[in-house]
Structure formats: structure tokens, C-alpha cells
Amino acid sequence: MSVAHTEVTPQAPGPCGDEDCGIRDVLDRLGDKWTVLVMVELSKGVRRFRELHRAIPGISQRMLTLTTRRLCRDGLVERTAYPTIPPQVEYRLTPVGRSLAETIERLADWSREHKDAMAAARERWDAAYPGEASEPR
Amino acid sequence: MSVAHTEVTPQAPGPCGDEDCGIRDVLDRLGDKWTVLVMVELSKGVRRFRELHRAIPGISQRMLTLTTRRLCRDGLVERTAYPTIPPQVEYRLTPVGRSLAETIERLADWSREHKDAMAAARERWDAAYPGEASEPR
DNA sequence: CCGGATCCGCACAGATACTG
């Protein structure tokens, strides 16, 4: 999600008072383009950097580095570097990371169940309002 | 999230073959800055445009319009406009939208359970690597 | 093999002013 842009809500003062505060930082992490894909791949087992890179077509080395580092920083992924030559680095989910991966899987379940309904709704909407075909997204 | 930028994966050919394809378009919607907040607010009941606007501090009229319209387009929110004067527009979740709201609530549960652990992990990481304090996020 | 550093373009958010 290239989500958190200008920090309108630096930390607490914003939309809080509700119970949605907690979910923001999680979605700020899941919202970007690659985090979920990395999590899903790592939920299948330990992966080396290059394995991740190949398993996720389209990601650049830079974005994979940034994504894995953020996940490490949040304690969701553990990084193990062997000082061999050539270098070898392994990534694996931490217990907390695994629990998040399971929660993500629930979301994926919902998606699979309702993606047809959503596609149908979009088709109906686009048929009803053909003017702004490409505008909303 | 300002997530889907350049369409590296126009539709299907990308990371698919896995089972993560389904979750992408859901997260592309949840990932942006406001959608989840709107969903959470609407999960409390029917809301008028201005009520939403006040309930979500920091959102601009434009972003609220775009967010609600996308949700309508996806069949998650229903919009009812009364041609009175002044105009009056009501937004409410559809059944599909409510089921997504429940799933979001699970994510929020996870967030509340683990946010302390994540904060602690970040503190440890930042203490260990003080160099790139602000860089990753 | 893994990652750091740098440059750049573009999509999206925000602000403001205006309309039915």
C-alpha cells in the first residue's frame, strides 16, 4: 500500500477512540505490493534470498531486500546469514510470523469465496456507469 | 495502498500458479489509507456522507468519495441517494461487505494481540542497527 | 550470492475552489 504517506496520524491522536487503531499498522505492512507474497512463500518453508526472488516474479532485488528487512524488523521473519563464500542467507517465519500467515490465509479464503461476486459487481457497475471506465482504478 | 502501480502482473500471468493470486485484489483494496476505516465505520451502521466524513478525521472529501465509490463498485457498500434538497446520501454495507468486515475484524484481533510483540521487536532491531533508523520506515 | 546506493518516473493523496 504505499499507504502511509503523509503521517496525518503520527501515532495515536488520529482516528483513535475507535477500535480500528490497532489494525492500521498491520495493514500498513500488508498493504504494500510484496509483503504478503513474501509471507505466503515463506509459509511454505525456509527460503534463500534467490529462491524468494525466483518465486516472486516481478519483484526487484531492492524491493525484496526492503520487504524482508521490514519483516525482520517487525519480528515476523528471521534472517540467518552464513558467512560462507558465496554468501548464503536464509529466511524463515518466526512463530509470530506464522500466526500472521495463518490470519492472512483466512483473508485469502474470503477472497476465493467472494472474488466472483466482486467481479460480477464490478461488471454491473461498469455497465451502468460506462463513463468513468478506467478512472476509479 | 498505493500498491498497484505499474502493472507488472496485468492479470493472471504473474505470481499465479500459487494460491496467493486471490488475495492480491482484496489487499489492493484494503491496502489504501482509508478503505478499512470506512468499512469499520459502516460496520457500526448506516452512515451519511457527512457522518463518515466526521467519523474519519483527516480524510478529504475527494478521498471519501473515491473510497466509497470503489466499495460500491465492488459490491461491498450500497449507496442510497434521496433526491431531497439538500441532498441526502446513505451508505451501508451489503451482505458481502459485512462478511468482509468480519474478516477484517479477525485481522484487527491479531493486531491487538501482537502489536506489543511487534513494537518490542522493532525496538530491538532499531537498537541493534541504529544506523538506518528512519530508512526502512 | 546477497545486498547497498543512486537516479527517476509515475500514481496517488491532499488542498482548494466550484456546482446542483
Place this chain on the structure above:
DNA sequence: CAGTATCTGTGCGGATCCGG
């Protein structure tokens, strides 16, 4: 009240080159 129209800036993400 509920949007629409337009302009502008920002920061994510991609590409590329370099280093250990």
C-alpha cells in the same frame, strides 16, 4: 449536503550500477 474539477507534491517502486 454531496459531490466534481483541477493543480500540485510526495514517496513508492523499478532500473541500473557497484561492492563484499
